[in-house]
Amino acid sequence: MLPERFLDRMKSLLGEEYTDFLTCYDRPGHQSLRVNLLKGQEKDLAEKVNFLKEAVPWAKGGYYYRSEDKPGRHPFHEAGVYYIQEASAMAPAAYLAPVPGERVLDLCAAPGGKSTQLACAMGGRGILVCNEIHPQRAKILSGNIERMGIENALVLNHEPAFLAKRFPAYFDKILVDAPCSGEGMFRKSQEALKEWSPENITMCARRQRDILESAAAMLRAGGRLVYSTCTFAPEEDEGTISGFLREHPEFYLEEAKKYQGMTGGMILGPKADMPEIEKAIRLWPHKLKGEGHFLACLKKEEKSPDGVLSPGGEEKGISPKECREWAEFREEYLKIPFSGSYIRFGDQLYLIPEKMPLLTGLKVLRPGLHLGTLKKNRFEPAHALALFLKPEDVKNTLDLSLAQAERYLSGQTLPAEGEKGWYLISVEGYSIGWGKLSGSVMKNHYPKGLRI
Numbered sequence: 547m548l549p550e551r552f553l554d555r556m557k558s559l560l561g562e563e564y565t566d567f568l569t570c571y572d573r574p575g576h577q578s579l580r581v582n583l584l585k586g587q588e589k590d591l592a593e594k595v596n597f598l599k600e601a602v603p604w605a606k607g608g609y610y611y612r613s614e615d616k617p618g619r620h621p622f623h624e625a626g627v628y629y630i631q632e633a634s635a636m637a638p639a640a641y642l643a644p645v646p647g648e649r650v651l652d653l654c655a656a657p658g659g660k661s662t663q664l665a666c667a668m669g670g671r672g673i674l675v676c677n678e679i680h681p682q683r684a685k686i687l688s689g690n691i692e693r694m695g696i697e698n699a700l701v702l703n704h705e706p707a708f709l710a711k712r713f714p715a716y717f718d719k720i721l722v723d724a725p726c727s728g729e730g731m732f733r734k735s736q737e738a739l740k741e742w743s744p745e746n747i748t749m750c751a752r753r754q755r756d757i758l759e760s761a762a763a764m765l766r767a768g769g770r771l772v773y774s775t776c777t778f779a780p781e782e783d784e785g786t787i788s789g790f791l792r793e794h795p796e797f798y799l800e801e802a803k804k805y806q807g808m809t810g811g812m813i814l815g816p817k818a819d820m821p822e823i824e825k826a827i828r829l830w831p832h833k834l835k836g837e838g839h840f841l842a843c844l845k846k847e848e849k850s851p852d853g854v855l856s857p858g859g860e861e862k863g864i865s866p867k868e869c870r871e872w873a874e875f876r877e878e879y880l881k882i883p884f885s886g887s888y889i890r891f892g893d894q895l896y897l898i899p900e901k902m903p904l905l906t907g908l909k910v911l912r913p914g915l916h917l918g919t920l921k922k923n924r925f926e927p928a929h930a931l932a933l934f935l936k937p938e939d940v941k942n943t944l945d946l947s948l949a950q951a952e953r954y955l956s957g958q959t960l961p962a963e964g965e966k967g968w969y970l971i972s973v974e975g976y977s978i979g980w981g982k983l984s985g986s987v988m989k990n991h992y993p994k995g996l997r998i
Contacts, residue, residue, distance in 0.1 A: 548732060549742055556778065559812065563832065570832040575733050578633040578836075579617055580659075581607045582626055582694050583666040585936075585976060594974065595622060602835075603805045605636035607666065610835060621951035624996070625976040626694040626933050631659040634730070634829045634836030638723055638774035639663040641802055641827075641843055646671035648718040653706055653761055656683035658690030660723055665696040673899050675717070677702045677709060688911040695933040695977075698899040701912035706760035712858070712908070715766045722761045724754040726775040726782050730838025733831065751781045758790050762797065768848040770800070774841040783840040784811045784823045791820065791844075799825040800843040807834025811842070858904040863887025869895055871925035872917060879927075879968050882939045889913055893920045894928075927968060929993050932979050935970055942969040944981060944988060951978060954990060957997045962988040 548571065557564045581591040581598070588607050592598050597615040602608030610633065617623055618630055639660040644650045646669045652661045656678040665674055676691065676699050678684040684703040691699045702709070727747045728738030758773060765771050773790075775782050791797055799822050804810070811826030826842040866873060869888050872895055876884070886897050889905075891913070898914035905913060916930035937943045944962055946954060951973035954960060962969070962983055969981045969988065980991040 548739070551744060552729065552742065559778070559780070566832045567830065571733055574613075575831075575837060576610055576633060576835040577613050577615075578602055578608060578610045578636075579628045579630045580605060580636060580663060580666075581609065581628045582662070583607050584670065584695055585625075585627055591627065594976075595628060602633045602636055604808075605633070605640045605663070607663075608633060608636045621948055621955060621973045621978065622976065624693070624955055625973055625978040627976050629659055629662050629690070629694060631663075632734070632837055634834075634839040635659055635776065636663060637827070637829060637839060638721055638772050638841050639667070641841060642719050642721050642770065642772040644668050644672070644674075644719050648672045649675075649716060651675045651677070651709075651713075651717045651720045651761075651764060653677055653709075653720060653722050653757065654679070654724060655701075656680065656687040658687045658694075660721060661687065661699065662690060662694045662696065664721065665691075665694065665699060668698065670697050672698060673902060674699045675702060675713075676700070677704055677706070679703070679705055684911055691912060692916065692930040693933060695930075695935075697897065697915040697934055699912065700899075700902065700905075700910065700914065703909040703911060706757050710760035710763040713764045713903070715764065716903070717764050718766060718769050720761050720765050720769070720771045722757055722771065722773045724750075724757055724773065724775050724782075724786075726750050726754070726777040727779055728776055729778045730776040730829075730831070730840075733837060747777075747779045747781055750777075751779075751786055754782055754786045755789060758786065762790075762794055762846075765846050767846055769846050771797075771844040771846070772841055773844065774839065776837065776839050778828075778838050778840075780812065780814050783828070784814060784826065787811070787826060787842045787844075788820050788823055791822075796847045797844050798847070799823070800845050801825050802827060802843045805834070807836075809833070811840075858906070861887060861889060861898055861902040861904055863889055863898065869920060871920050871923065875918075875925035875927065875968075879941055880935075880939060881941060882935075886914070888917075890920070894918075895920055895925075927980055929979060929991075929996075932970055932977050935977050937970060937972050937975060937977060940970040942967060942983075943972060944969045945972045945975060946978075948973065952998070954978065954981075954992060955996075955998045957990050957992060957994065959990050960988040961986060 598609035655676040810824035829839040
């Protein structure tokens with residue numbers, strides 16, 4: 547049951563639309579996902595994932611599906627062919643619109659839907675910093691970055707205020723999908739309903755302003771910041787943005803295209819908001835196929851004081867001699883070159899993006915693409931490398947049917963013929979893991995912790 551005080555406020559906000567809004571809670575929500583554009587062209591992906599029928603208007607690669615399609619149980623999910631994501635939640639990253647080569651920050655990134663969407667837009671070029679303050683959620687974020695085959699992401703676990711001191715005026719674009727009271731998810735989340743209270747809204751609004759302060763310090767002059775929430779609460783939406791703009795004259799609201807069913811920000815009174823708040827965007831569950839969301843596109847003036855663009859210097863990487871085993875593996879099994887520098891964490895080898903900032907003093911979960919383990923006189927490739935590669939990138943491949951893929955995902959060995967050694971295992975053309983052929987048996991190297 548929806549909280550009475552919540553309903554009273556929504557009635558005063560929506561007026562004649564209140565009945566339509568209330569009625570939508572009697573209907574099931576819409577199911578959606580986003581195909582991974584790092585895996586191929588959108589048209590080809592949508593055809594291969596044949597249960598996708600209707601596109602999400604505001605998000606490239608976004609599609610609706612029926613709940614009976616159960617995409618989370620499909621081998622394509624484990625291959626990172628798509629990410630299951632609520633349609634309205636696709637809007638903030640779409641409006642941030644990063645391009646290849648930029649420095650981009652997703653400040654409150656877990657579980658990773660928006661980060662992986664940003665990565666698709668960046669096409670593997672530039673630096674994507676994905677931060678999450680909660681350690682366990684940061685691990686989930688890192689796992690989703692791996693599953694989607696992303697090479698240029700740095701996953702961190704820090705408070706925003708710490709990063710603000712480390713990265714002054716460093717980023718071209720920043721996404722702040724702020725922790726909120728979750729009112730827009732009431733139809734989907736019983737937990738959000740149970741935790742709701744006016745006191746929680748006040749606490750969230752205070753925390754959101756602190757997060758925005760940190761984000762503002764990290765954005766370069768001329769950069770763009772998108773602030774979003776999944777709540778209807780004006781204190782957390784228009785109130786937070788209006789308060790921020792009053793204290794930061796170097797920022798202004800950008801006009802952004804509104805798709806059918808989206809409305810502008812709500813002017814709630816001269817003391818609470820300013821007229822330009824109408825440039826913000828509200829997504830209403832009774833007006834479009836998605837849950838409740840709010841976003842505002844902020845631009846930092848070009849003449850704002852700038853900061854240090856390479857905070858603490860850049861990672862130089864290790865010498866080729868320190869990863870000889872990797873070079874031998876690459877020569878024997880791979881067809882493609884790798885640009886960037888290499889870095890070691892113990893015996894683990896990573897490929898880091900060009901101009902990666904110095905990592906000393908940072909809590910790093912993933913500094914780039916995990917290539918594998920350096921062992922004495924041999925190299926063992928990482929699962930992340932398999933998900934990054936395409937079958938045409940390697941010399942030995944084994945492509946499975948959907949039925950065979952399910953056996954592989956459960957950890958079973960497979961019959962196969964060919965030269966012994968490492969094979970990239972794929973399902974209908976999409977890489978899913980490694981196998982190692984010995985005799986006529988393909989030994990299964992799908993990670994035990996991921997097996998079905």
